[in-house]
Amino acid sequence: MILEELLTKISDEQVLWVSPEEQTSVGDLRHDIVACRNLLRGIDASRVALELADSIGALTWMIALEGIAEVVFLVPDSLRSSDDYSALKARFQPTLSVDESFAEKASEKSSDLPVSPKAVDHTRWVLATSGTTGTPKLIEHSTNSLTKTCKADTSRGREFTWGLVYDPFRFAGLQVVLQALASGSRLVLCNHIGSVKDQAAFLREKNANALSATPTYWRKLLMSGGLGNQSFRQITLGGEPADQSILNALKAAFPSARVAHIYASTEAGVGFSVVDGLVGFPAQYLEQGVAGNQLRISESGTLLIKPEEHAPSAGGASLANPDGFIDSGDLVAVREERVLFLGRDSGAINVGGNKVVPEEVEAVIREVDGVGEVLVKPKGSGVMGQLVTAEIQPRKADTDTAALKKQIMTHCRARLERYKVPALIRFVAEIEHNPTGKISRK
Template structure:
């Protein structure tokens, strides 16, 4: 019951969670957890699917189930409404489903039956991968592996108010939740607010000074203009390659903040963070490892990581090769003593037999001053197989599009091989992002 024990260091009166609908103190949370445990007494809790769409309710249940359920499938909102969920739930085979209407009542039975009040050695938490490049996988983590990088200093933790823009049951969101809980920090849940501008306003209203988000989300946040002179103490980027332009923009906007871009995945867990203000990571990490993890580059150019702790799939199979390394699927390249993330291997565009990574081209196009956001994608070609195209969101709606297009093409021809230069550019009002905060590539 590691998660509930974290609450013992926090005073009853301290506000822990704030959402647009309500707030919850540590004392109220402890009481609600006790109620949740009482509702489990007559239930079979070996394999629980946690489906509640109310983020605070879902997190309450998560803490209550820790040390009681053997295995818990943490179901994010976006997955529950997807075409994949029915199959994933069948694979998981839950013995109990906790949703928005769950009350613990069982009309066929009466009295207290043994079930939820028994203890297990360690609850296994089942998380789904994002599925942005294929069918999601189910990955198991222990409470210990999920909290291994959490800082436990509650005295310092009270100085931070974390914003949550991720779904709390995605790996990145769960890391924010657990860090805030472990350090006794307030957590501002704005993940269910409909748009970035309103989320930014809610963060500002609640004095959030720490935020973890994708580079795509940070770009949208900066463009919203709502944060103004907000003073962040901690800024974290993850989920996508952080190019130099976004790192520079964040440093300029929030000069007092500690800025870190992290490498983490549902499959491998938290790998490492980089705080030197430069994109990628030092080449030395390949030789000496980092944060207990060993790193290699595969023959196909993807990053291999050997985590400190073994991470199995929910089916029990190992995700690692015979040497213990997990293939991240992230293409990397060594340039000037840095290892740079290029993008996902599975998303590469094949132009006449040449591999083009969309994220690499996007990073180059974002260097053009008038570009706010860009989405590079393939277009079928009878001659080349595929061609590179780019949807561009200009920084100003009234920009001279012909002039901007000429600047973009000239910059691409200067910085990219010929086959990587977009064959077609289209200007759009907005580049959408998906529920995980990444550019939507579907």
């Protein structure tokens, strides 16, 4: 059982997880794992839907289930309350749902005596994609594939306190959880704290010095002003294309931090990171590979990735083509020896037969001084099929929006093909992000 073995490298007294409601030491966690396994005696736990809203409780059950359940559906809190969940759960067909009422029984039957429920060789983990532009898909991983890039240096890991703003059962959040666990780092969970500014305050209070978040979240964090004199040693971006403006802004705000842009997806698994401060990744990766992965660009312009070992599956079928490559669905383009991420192929806008990737237009608009955040989306047109529109959140509330609109249009006309230039611009007080930390595009 790989996850539980990671605990053997950390002292029982060390505080592992901290949330606004509680904190858990390694010793506490060991005791709670035994209690959870006690409750599983005599129960068919072959296929488990793990539905707990409490993040620390959910992570405890995840470790307890490894080596006992054959398959575990790690259900994000936001997915459980969505319209999609009933259909996804029916497709998964669990033999057991671990929810709040079931988990409460664990403490009632707790015991320090070791128990040995029926064991399995390898537990498989089912994760839901974000469903940013459509219905979520269920992707199956192994523990090895999820922990592939985790660094297990506990002596160095003790120097880091990671913040978690993602749901721990989203792919990006689980990566943070597993990295902290593997390296013996403290993890500060603020994913249930309501506002970005309040999350920043909790991170500051608990001395978090490492944080992984989407570019959208980082922009909101910087605009909130809530970080104050926070000092980061590690800054990670992922989940969306990172444009040069956010990379520059983070380096300026936190000059001593190591800034890494990670490419990873639920479908392809863990990919690779880039730390040179530039958008995209070096074109030489297409020939040489990176971090054990082989990379290609499909005929339709999407990035193909061939994992070194495990290829994730969906519904029991491998996601890889006959050559072992998985289509990420992310559109890319080679420009000046860099491969740049443009956006999701599924989210493209069709303007008179021409494909417009919203993220590409957003990146150009963010180059304009005074722009805080941007959401580009389609508007129906009887002539062109669709038109490009943009919602703009100014950096400052008292911005002269008429002047800013003129600057944006001038800049777009100079940098974009005519069909990509927004036909309509609207200013808004705030652009929302969804529970995965990405701009909400539905």
